[in-house]
Amino acid sequence: MIEQLDAVLLARVQFAFTVSFHFIFPAFSIGLASYLMVLEGLWLKTGRGVYANLYRYWLKIFAVGFGMGVVSGVVLSYQFGTNWSVFSTKAGPIIGPLMGYEVMTAFFLEAGFLGVMLFGISKVGKGLHFFSTCMVAFGTFISAFWILSVNSWMQTPAGFEINVDGQFVPGGSWWDIIFNPSFPYRLVHTVTAAYLTTAFAVGGVGAWHLLKDSTNVGARKMFSMAMWMAVIVTPFQIIAGDLHGLNTLEHQPVKVLAMEGDYDPSPEGAPLILFGLPDDEAAEVRYKVAIPKLGSLILKHDPNAPLPGLTDFPRDEWPPVAIVFWSFRIMVAIGFAMLAIGVWSLVARRRRKLYTSTKLQRAAVIMGPAGFVAVIAGWITTEVGRQPFTVYGLLRTAESSSPLDAPAVAVSLLAFIVVYTAVFGAGIYYLLRLMAQPPHRGESEPPNVPFHAAGITPASSIEAAPIGEGDPHGKL
């Protein structure tokens, strides 16, 4: 029994580790693919070299990030079977086809056009190349669509029946399965998060280079574009997050109560606990700082609305409260910090100090990686908040795992940690090194001529070439 429990815990740690590592890269590539699409579109429309320069600058970064997303994603498609075989047998008839559609409609699309996007600039026309970029960007979105549908179904299962073997099987309409109750909210909230994450990464890189040279045209452009995203998208995201929270309260109240730290029921309106130390044993939040009635105002849009407490629910259905409580606060805090940066940039822009305000730029550099932290924190909130179930309310995590011996899982977990640290550590180092290079200042038209088809490129065009051109190895 003890051994079995350990194997489950190790399998959970392993999945959490691989999925968190993986999630960083798609969160970046969903946003970056769209950004590249916008840049190339703007270049084709305006013909301004700065857009082509930026396209090539971010394309090199995209190549590294996307490659790591692919290899860390392949792992996940097999981990359902290696570590969670009972879950796979039981939920396979529902989630399998959805993931199958993800492979068929998204993975192949991205991979098929990625080669042309990365290496085909000189091999196909501008229009076809732009089309390839669009297909890669579209593919990242479709991928998010399907995998979030799967995840949402596990959170709020719908449209299913349970057969004699205890399997979840389609109950009639696939529409009900795909568009299960939490899916639209989760999709909007997560994809928007990916866009914001990318915007702040781009803004951070732009700000870094502006601090060194505030006249760098490429850096100015990317910083300006990123700050517009911060202004426009952050408020939208906060509203989307609020709606997602209301949806969760309806379908997974225990998760929301854990996020809020509400152990006791609040018949006259719940407070908003800002900080404190949740203690599951004592079923209370120690040293808490709370604002009366505000919790109900946010969750029910009425300060006096009653809310239940965790103690209203059986204890074996609670998630680990402290983790959910804190990861939620980290996500929300970063969201409001993003909003603050957006507002600050708007003020600086009106005063014509956007490119010269070193305080703003320093803040933007600090906030550069914030999106990644927020995305992981949000992911932990929703996934740990779903515990102790894999299929919410129906299939327990402890009953989902493979019949594996603990040593096998322990050894593989260790191997994953060592390999991921080495490989993705190196990858992140290379990404940072690429980002540390300033975008090229030359604004010349990018020559649409082959740059490594031997003998065609005149030397002069290599010298005048903007970023990427004539610099095949990215050495700059």
Next chain:
Amino acid sequence: MASFDLPTIWAAILCFAVFAYVVMDGFDLGVGILFPALSPGEEKDQAINSIAPVWDGNETWLVMGGGGLLAVFPLAYSIILPATYPLMIAMLLGLVFRGAAFEFRWRDPRHRPLWDLVITVGSTVAAVAQGITIGALLQGIQVENNAYAGGWLDWLSPFSCLTGIAVAVGYSLLGATWLIIKTEGSCQRHARRLAFRLGLLTVLALGAVSAATPFLYYEYWRRWFEMPQVLLTAQVPLLVAICTGLFFWSLRKGREVLPFLMALALFLLGFIGLCISIFPYMVPRSITIWDAAAPHSSQLFMLVGAVFIIPLILAYTGWAYWVFRGKVGTEGYH
């Protein structure tokens, strides 16, 4: 509706996906395995350039195989994967290493020898793990109550090690013949010499695996050697002999594309042989494709999409290969 059998159709589609994977990722893993044999600089750079634009799409067929198995044969998926647990983990880690190293070797010329070594180790581990998995499947998996009931090293046997080596050797042959098509100069000459030796080794390995398989189970023996089906199954070794002859002939004649096609044909025949041995089992001797099948509605829902989308995938994959047709240069690719 009842006139066609969904599990059989899906078994065929998944066989196609697995073979598509072998066709496409086989050569790029093979190039990775052969990497130390190529000289640094021009030869290695040409070899990498020939696979850089396509390896990502190639690997997607592996995800299709795994994802498809989960979707339409969830029981088989959740038995085979725990049964081959260390192999799957090793294969995945190998692919992680290899995929990342492709990018890193361009980014970091100072450590290029290190990343080149990583490419080779990753490719070899992935290929051998895939080969051992085939052997493990053929020799049977212990199943009780629709779940894997063996230990975590049950897959290890002389036979599975043989299939592991056979697949790695075969992939190397695909890699060498692919380089004959895509490269020129010293790299191509080098690839030709390698292809000749690897051709011999591949035929030897194929022969050894074929000879050993019928002795695993009496059922396999009957399937291959009993009248009247022996008249049909005997065509497989006959075709292998013809393809082998054509392979060496085309290599000697200096043909560029035919050796690759013949190497693929050898793989196809080996694959057909595998299917003859296993069908209609998904997990040999215990779970048939009908036992493993997901409910009708799940299979049908996937099929509707697959019928339209797979041809589309093949079309744009073909287009991407067309864009990068011809010989590759030696310079970096971005």
